[in-house]
Amino acid sequence: MTPPQAADARPGPTTTTKRPGPAGGMRRVLLWLVLSVAVLAVASALSLAVGANALPLSTVWEALTNYNADNPDHLVIVEKRLPRTLVGLAAGAAFAVAGAVMQGLTRNPIAEPGLLGVNSGASLAVVIGITVFNVTDAGGYVWFAFAGAAAASVLVYAIGSRGREGSTPVKLALAGAAVTAVLTSLVSAVLLTNRTALDSMRFWQVGSLAARDLDILWRTLPSIAAGLLLALAISRALNGLALGEDVARGLGQRVGLTRALAAVCIVLLCGGATAAVGPIGFIGLIVPHAVRHYVGPDHRALLPLCAVTAPSLLLVCDVIGRVVSRPGELQVGVIAALVGAPLFIALIRPRKAVSL
Template structure:
């Protein structure tokens, strides 16, 4: 009789002690997520304000709510900076989620869009379109870039799937490096035979948010949104893959399906972002590490944080590029390389870097 009265109380005490840390952790993660969202909002407003001509917040709001072609502030804010800001948010979200999925898929902390040949595939398709088809506008070659990214990623995955083990992380990385090297050689060969393609590719390959209008954003938005939905739904699957294929299978997970869905998400996200703004490095590489240090090893939270931190990083670097070299500006790909390289080196050198 005493045991029947004491045991329930002991169980409730144990449950309370277990639930309290979980509740505190969830509250902390939600507060951090809200802070990341606030940071993105602040940087978005700064992106509309800062440039060769600084515009006050009140004037930005007036330009957005009372657009008029006779108002010079409205022309700058709505016609130039607004599509640039929205494209930065969209491309950053795509690169951040894609980098997170790629690192979880390959269990490789150095995974980025280059591991599946996305950048080189998109670049080759663009240079071919420019050199042989006469396509020079971003709105014209964007679909070539997307198709090239998708085909290169499919080729890498097909090559790495050969053999009994399937697409293991090591085979995926090796196949990606081999395909990227081959495509890079083809890009150089085409550029050396076409001066027009060389001039056009210089501005696309550096990675830039400038000069892209609403048309480019609308073209990539459907595939980018679909890729983001798939990626955000992969949290539990990536948690299983992080334990190893054998353990994931033992837990009832269909590893082949998980890898296939991850590959589709990567192609959609990387292909869309790369086609729109060019091959921007480091955004998909360092952001998952930053998110992982904040939230731990749970990919559900890593994906959510990366979806906010990567656009913030991209917009922040774009804003810096506008003000460091007046009256001109540095493209976001150049600034991100300067900012991202030291940050990533510091991350990988720290002893407490969270393992995948």
């Protein structure tokens, strides 16, 4: 005879851990996108209004909508501040997306545009342009910097691809470190023996948005735009690559093609951005980590959100540089390092670490 307790027994509730579903993930992405766009609008307005001569936002709006060439305030906004703001928008997006692609490609959480020798290659090419071809203006640096960045990236990828295993994350990182060391020593050797090159190079090398005009933007925008589009096109493939090469191949993915396209994307983005504003650090390292922490590792959401978020950080650093040393200014590369280091330390604390 069955005891009453057993007859009436019902299975108790099963304790489960709720995970955010696709709808919850989409809400987080949309929330981040809205906040990023709002912050970007504020940062852009500050970039146009703040400087050695602070101007009210009403004057900024009037200069953009009803430009008067006889008004000196309008001239400052449209001829000086607007170009550097637009260059900052393009360069910030390029650095962050390039960093996210590099981290996904190499599966290395500290990968950033300097890993593949991009910065050192661009610096060496600019030094050659100054010493050999007597290039003295920022507009003339663009093509040398872009060519040097592209050549260094191709060299690193060629070295890292040698051998039966092909290009692996470790080999690419080691090849990048070796090429960077060699190119940096060559740059230092030239600068120490050529005073003209040192004087012309120092402001570009530290990273700056000052004295950037629309000509520089138009020269670098095609490569940056092509790199951003290519990054979005391979975002799904980067998700597969993040699971490991064997898993990606098992899913039918062409790993070699993905790596080659990612390398081209990095060359286009880093080459264009570095040519425009110099080798600014931390933007391509911090922003992908911050975005990944809040929206997850899916590159289909990560890459476009990095492109919207990073320009805000770069423009805010530029505004800080203009304010702290009036009537002069500190270069944005210096402020980015000062702001970026503590932010990165906060992001990589063990309780907040985010895996790729």
